[in-house]
Amino acid sequence: MDFDLSWLLLGLPVAFVLGWLASRLDLRQLRLENRQAPKAYFRGLNFLLNEQQDQAIDAFIEAVQNDPDTQELHFALGNLFRRRGEYQRAVRVHEHLLSRGDLSRADRERAQHALAQDFLSAGLLDRAEGALQKLEGTRFENEARLALLAIYERSREWSQAELVAAKLDAAEQASYGTRRAHHLCEQAAELVARGAAQEEAMALLQQAAALAPQAPRPPMDIAALQVRGGEPAAAFDTLVRLAETAPLALPLFAAQMQQAAVAARRSGEALLLLQRRYAHAPSIDVLEAIIALGGSPTTAEAEARDASATAPAPRDGYLAHLTHQPGSLVAASRWLAGETLADDARTHPPVQRALDQAARPLLRYRCxxxxxxxxxxxxxxxxxxxxxxxxxxxxxxx
Incomplete structure (x- = not known):
């Protein structure tokens, strides 16, 4: 049977015309949708710039419904929900993005990061922890580790915090040695509170001291542990070394040094060290450690140079402190507490109470x-x- 070419010649133009008509219909539909989506998008952007967030959200929802594949609109909508405190809706938007199979790797990581921010903002730390851990190995890894570190520190999970800080330290973007030392000191404190073996806590503290040689906390905690273990002489030596490496922190451990010196029968050494430090940087805490040792702020060398002067009583150190800090209510209150006034029974108690009350806020530490x-x-x-x-x-x- 012969094939009739006339049918083919007739069918080709018909197929071409039908294809052209179909393409025109598709283009018209696409143009209509594209006109609708940008219109809603720009309307939402205008509302957002005018700080009309409710109207902006409605416009963005309309744009998303017209074009469900637009990831940027989903991200904008989720961020708006989070900023308004509508965390549940923000979570739904970002979870919807993550459930899509056609999402690129970069957008998937971005959606995971946004979801973690939703949980953090909502205070759902357990769920935030899980979401942040999934960002390991992504471009949001460093931000996720910082957020995890804050979570672990807030919840006092010190071993986990130290592990995360070690990873941040290894990244060499910043130094976390001192922070890790604090984490180890906190773990040691928990061991001591639980009555664990002293060797375990000491190992953690020595590791902390190696991580942050200039930090005062590890040696202070080591000295406290040594005193607890019946080694006051070793504790005193630890604090003497600390006074050399961190002299500005002496007010924090002056009382601890005084107690260790008394227990180790080395009060003379402690007194001389404290007097010298006080001469360079007067402090009420250092002064009180000196007075507790039975001394005065004046060093033995200064007393020898002025042999004609009578040795001051220890409590007169408060008066001497007033020459360095004339407005020190704390020193005035402490000096007055041991003085006898005329008509003492009637006048001293109310005056003392007033001074103590005025001085109490001045004894605080301020961040x-x-x-x-x-x-x-x-x-x-x-x-x-x-x-x-x-x-x-x-x-x-x-």
Whole structure:
């Protein structure tokens, strides 16, 4: 049977015309959709610039419905929900993105990071931890580790915090040696509180001292552990070395040094060291350690040079301190506490109470980062979570 070419010649133009008509219909539909999506998008952007977030969200939702494949609109919508505190809706948007199989690797990592931020903002730390751990090996790895470190520190999971800080330290973007030393000291403190073997806590503290040789906390904790183990002489030697490496921190451990010196029967050495340090940097804490040792702020060398002067009584050290800090209510209050006034029974108690009350706020420590004040010295500020943000001096001496 012969093939009739006339049918082929007739069918080709028909197929061409049908194809052309179909393409025109598709183009018209595409143009219509494209006109609708940018319109909603720009309307949402205008609302956003005018700080009309409710209207912006409605416009972006409309744009997403017109073009569900637009990832950028999903990210914008999720971020808007998070900023408004609608964390549940932000989580749904970002989880929807993650559930899509056609999402690129870069957008998937971005969506995972956004989801972790949603959980962090909502205070869901357990879920945030899981989301952040999935960012290991991505371009958000460093940010995720910093967030994890903050979570572990806030929840006092010190071993986990130290592991994350070690990874950050290995990345060599910043030094985390001192921070890791604090984590190890916290672990040692927990071991001591649980009554664990002293050797375990000492090993952690020695590791902390090696990580941060200039930090005062590890030697202070080592000395406390040595005193606890019946080694006051070793504790005193530890604190003497610390006074050389971190002299500005002496007010923090002056009382600890005085107690170790008394227990080790080395009060004379401690007194001379404290007097010399006090001469260079007067401090009420150092002064009180000197007075507890039965001495005065004046060194033996100064007394020998002025042999005609009578040796001052230890409590007169408070008066001597007032020459360095004329407005020191703390020194005035401490001096007055041991004095006998005329008509003492009637006048002394109310005057003493007034001075003590006025001096009490001046004995606090103040965070240099956020201004949080506390009677106790904190290595880790309860207010802003900063490390080593407290100067080692009382508010009165700042």
């Amino acid at each position: 240099a980062a956020c201004g949080f004040e506390a009677h106790q010295y904190f290595w880790h500020c309860p207010g802003c979570q900063a490390w080593d943000s407290y100067p080692p001096r009382r508010v009165e001496e700042l």
